[in-house]
Amino acid sequence: MAIHSPALDRGQPTGLLLGGAFDDxxxxxxxxxPYTGETIATVSVGTEEDVATAVDGAREHLPPPPSAERAAILDRAARLVSERSEAFARTICLEAGKPMKQARAEAARCVDTLTFSALEARNLAGEMVPMEASTAGAGKVAMILREPIGVVGAISPFNFPLNLVCHKLAPAIASGCPVVLKPASSTPLSALLLARTLSEAGLPPGFLSVVVGGGGTVGNAIVDHPDVPMISFTGSPPVGWGIRQRQPRKEVALELGNSTPVIVEADGDLETAARKLAVSGFTHAGQSCISVQRVYVAREALDRFRTLFIDAVEALVVGDPMDDDTDVGPVIDEDNRDRIAGWIDEARRSGGEVLTGGEVVDGLLRPTVIEGISPDMKVSCEEVFGPVVGLAAYDSIDEAIDLANSSPFGLQAGIFTARTDAAMSWARRLHFGGVLINETPTFRADQMPYGGVKDSGNTREGPRFAVRSMTEPKLVVLQLPED
Incomplete structure (x- = not known):
């Protein structure tokens, strides 16, 4: 296996991580x-047998090292990632096509994820049970301990190849759960680089394995292995819910897609809304589960908002993601670019008006705004995962909430309004895992609970919340001696 791009870290691993060593x-x-089409590296592909070897090695670390030791490993890893943040950012940029300014932000967020996970490792404890609250419990003391669920199988997507991997690995380490990771085949380099960093930080050999390969081979081998009691999956809803259906007796944590809506009331700060939504609709070419996709604007404010929004979108710099000025780069590959272009054409044929963008220039799909979207258009009811935002007018807040809820997804939504008291009431009616008020729903801080309802998933990520799903409660009751 080999490194072909001189911009990658000199120590970039390309082999499978098994038993603490990178193996070709x-x-x-x-x-x-994705921007140039050039091969930047070749990496090893694993097999079902490699997964079995990884699981066997992982089980040797149960019970795990003490929580203080695990916390120290995570703290050292956070420091190393911070020191090497530019190398991590270049790797993200080169393999995912994410502009450097956004890749640097992802590397910084990885440091946060590691740091918050170290805190959770130090605070991992159970709770007391008030036994004397009943007559039956008199003379007894009881406590609930939190124990690791076992080996975690982690499957991660391409769009955040470092931090979404970290959101699986770091809480698992904090919980005491060994991990077998399958990163996205299109973006495995950041995951391998993070794995090397964790090893250098002192993670015991075999506690983490990384096996690159296809979903039908390596992915299925992880999901179906009888000694992997938990699967943590981020990706497409059909694949995620298929895993859940296939393994009903396992803990299957799903973080899936969204068709992110935003409601803009006439009394809201239209300038701020337009500026924030222009950025968050097209960051990483719209390839985020919470990229803004549908914007519903009060009819009396639509003309003003449209002008502000189009001006902000057209001011975005589209081009080489390695350029520090670039805001929007490529989508992950030509197949997805062509799919998205087809959805734009479908919206046109169904009555939508393309206000800006909609064409491919120098291989890049330009940031696209479509007015007049309806719930039956693919750009509305499905997840575009590309640089497309739709606009539509509404006449009442009830209509706006119904439109926002019309999608089968429910990850995050947003509201811009001056009436924050009313917004709290509206937030209760929006069927989403998170509702952002006067902030873009693309916002995510790594310590907050993040996840959705409906087709968007069944879990909450964020170290504190992931640790609870990766640990099991054990009740211990102690009979006190009689006086």
Whole structure:
């Protein structure tokens, strides 16, 4: 296996991580730069047998090292990622096509995720049970301990190849759960680089394994292994819910897609809303589960908002993601670019008006705004995962809430209004895992609970919340001696 881009870290691993060592395999996978199409590295591809080896090695670490030791490992890893943040950012940029300014932000967020996970490891404790609250409990003391669920199988997507991997690995380490990771085949380099960093920070050999490969081979082997009691999956709803259906007796944590809506009331700060939504609709070319996709504007404010929004969108710099000025780069590959372009054409044919963008220039799909979206258009009811935002007018807040809720997804939504008291009431009616008021719903801080309802998933990420799903309660009752 080999590194072909001089911009990658000199110590970039390309082999499978098994037993604490990076191991090359005969079969390899080319990793391409989405902007140039060039091969930046070739990495080893694993097999079902490699997964079995990884699980066997992981089970040797149960019970795990003490929580203080795990916390120290995470703290050291956070320091190393911070020191190497520019190298991590370049890796993210090269393999995912994410502009450097956004890649640097992802590397910084990875440091936060590691740091908050270290805190959770130090605070991992159970709780007391008030036994004397009943006659039956008199003379007894009881406590609930939190124990690791076991080996965690982690499957991560391409769009945040470092921090979404970290949101699986770091809480698992904090919980005391060994991990077998399958990163996205198109973006495995950041995950391998983080794995090397965790090893250097003192993670015991075999506690973490990284096996690159396809979903039908490596992914299925992880999901179906009888000694992997928990699967943590981020990706498409059909695949995620398929895993849940196939493994009903396992803990299956799903963080899936969204068709992110925003309601803009006439009394809201239209300038702020337009500026924030222009950025969050097109960051990483709209390839985030919470990229703004649908904007519903009060009819009396639509003309003003439209002008502000289009001006902000057209001011975005589209181009080479390695350029520090670039705001919008490529989507992950040509197949997805062509799919998104087809959805734009479908919206046109269904009555939508493309106000800006909609064409491919120098291989890049321009940031696209479509007015007149309806709930039956793919750009509305499905997850675009590309640089497309739709606009539509509404005549009452009830209509706006109904439109926002019309999607089968329910991850995050947003409201811009001066009436924050009313917004709290509206937030209760929006069927989403998170509602952001006077902030773009693309916002995420790594310590907050993050997850959705409906087709968007069944879990909450964020170290504190992930640790609870990765640990099991054990009740211990102690009979006190009689006087």
């Amino acid at each position: 395999r005969n079969e390899d996978l080319a990793v391409h730069n």
